[in-house]
Amino acid sequence: MEQLFTGFKTIAPSIPYIINGIWVTLGIALGAAIIGFVLGTLLSLCKISNIGILNGFARGYTSIFRGTPLIMQLALAFFAVPQLLGLGDVNATTVAIITFGLNSGAYMSEIIRSGINAVDKGQFEAAGALGVGYWPMMKDIILPQAIKNILPAMMNEFITLTKDSAIVSTIAVTDMMRRSQIVSAQYYTYFPPMFVAFIMYYLVVLILTFIGGRIERRLSRSDQS
């Protein structure tokens, strides 16, 4: 116990460094979520379209990104692809955001697709009968309802991204996870720095869950059929 106490004392000057890593973590998660959402929306529209090639592309894309480990995808994007294309050194954070975004797009597309399917077929018909074209119908009538249905699932996806982003430490991005490792190595004491990061991850997830719940309650109050 005594030893643990001095351990925390020793690393105290480095605790803010670890904690501030959360901004890197959240930055990656947010950037990836935005890419994932836009990509997921497009892919979901491909999946519900009856144009064979778009449909096949979206399904293949989803299958590949969901069928391989994220850490493998990240390694491929950071180490293998730049070497293959002769790009030299690439920015690890940028690669992380793009890879997570591409990966998240696959998951989001499934979430959004199920949300679109859950919208009453009558909404498509009502819009069609008013002479509203496909794109305005999707943008103004169908997607707003679909997204409302799937908001909890999307919040979960964001939380998953936040947690999974810890694997960017493997490509030397100094996120919170990586920082806890750096501090551990520096002081040659593992428990205190890792415990700080551990607690921080959990706190952030709790806060995100809470915010998600608030948004959901607020939306369910406004309207329904």
Place this chain on the structure above:
Amino acid sequence: MIKAEHVYKNFGSIKVLKDVSLQISQGEVVVIIGPSGSGKSTFLRCINLLERPTSGTVTVDEQNMTALKPKQVIKVREKVGMVFQHFYLFPHKSVLENLIYAPMKVKGLSKDEAVRKAEELLKKVGLLEKKDQYPNKLSGGQKQRVAIARALAMEPDYMLFDEPTSALDPEMVKEVLDVIQSLAESGMTMVIVTHEMGFARQVGDKVVFMDDGRILESSTPEAFFSHPQTERAKDFLEKIL
């Protein structure tokens, strides 16, 4: 004028419409009645091509709808308003927004103009004070009146009603029928699928009786209700009147 000629519609191996032909002249109110599953609604939905006929043609104002590409069909639909059994109001938009959306988006009306017209229509259906409400705050009858106003906001030349009162509580049927009736009196060309026989008799210029995917009778309400020609129609009327 709307003209349907030899319309067939199959869903897989099920033949829902078998050689249906019907002509609707300007200003005419045609009421389609018949037992459930007789193809009434499907036929109505073939008129604005929500269902594409398997064969046969549908002509709206000399435009052969069945020959048009989907994009062009959407254009013609502006002229053909439709009211559904289950209203299908946009739940995330207020009553007013439901009414102004398509006129602004499709016809390119300015917001002021669309709002002015929408308020006029809401006054006509007696729901102006509900304009900022969301659909879930309305009763079934109110929803259907809003849905009628929404269709009228596009200033259609024709109106299609697909069992507009079938999903309503009994005490709300009249308020909706009154709106449809006043619309008929204003000279709107309409096709109405309904189970309300009294209403059919009162509002229709022509009554069409369908059974098993075919039109069996087509005559004036007087003639149909007092002297049905076919056994099937006699049988149907006996059971429901």
